Amino acid sequence: MIIGIDHIGLATHEPAALAGPLAALGLSHTDAGVALTYQVGCQFWSDPRRRTQPAVEIVSPLASDSTVTRHLATRGPGLHHVAFRVDQLDAEVNRLRREGFSSVDDRPHPGARPGMRVRFLYLRHPSSLLVELVEYAPA
Template identity: 30%
Template structure:
């Protein structure tokens, strides 16, 4: 069991339609795909930059975690996601070391992955995600 690499950086935005042109035009990245993740109440857009992806996150409703984040912090970096080959093992390792889990079991996430989050109060203020292809 081990983390394999940084998978993506999640960035909260009010509107994908307004944010995507910045990444495409000013930075020269290409939007690979857009996806709706109903379980997280979010619409996503992904850009590849080397081995790491940028995931834009647009809230689907006012009660979504992303909407709450934007209301409190404004648009910006929301989380860092690490790819793992054993998401359950990573959660156990984190929990065994006193880290508070947001997800005790993985849930379906964007891109056909299983995801689980660690609470930022236990991770020095950084919302941390583990992700693993299904």
């Protein structure tokens, strides 16, 4: 089941340049990590007064052949994906595939946060939407 929006991913080659604008929007840098499978660095920003709100994730390539590098070359910086938190990752992937989403990943991968497992899906039409499904290990 989809629990809610976990974060909104923004792609950029210049993550440090977003610190000022995100702070002006009332967001604070809360945590960061690396998703090695995707070769990306990730910074998470959120409103410290509203911890239940979705975070903004700044995604930047760590290698020239990163999937985000290709995205930036073809589409430029900006919105990369919307991530939904789920309680059963595999079941939600199967359900969304039946609804017309294409699987980008063939299996779950570790995310940028501890205990995070992720898979990406893509919906070409009508919006060219990249979705990340996020499952956290029990605390």
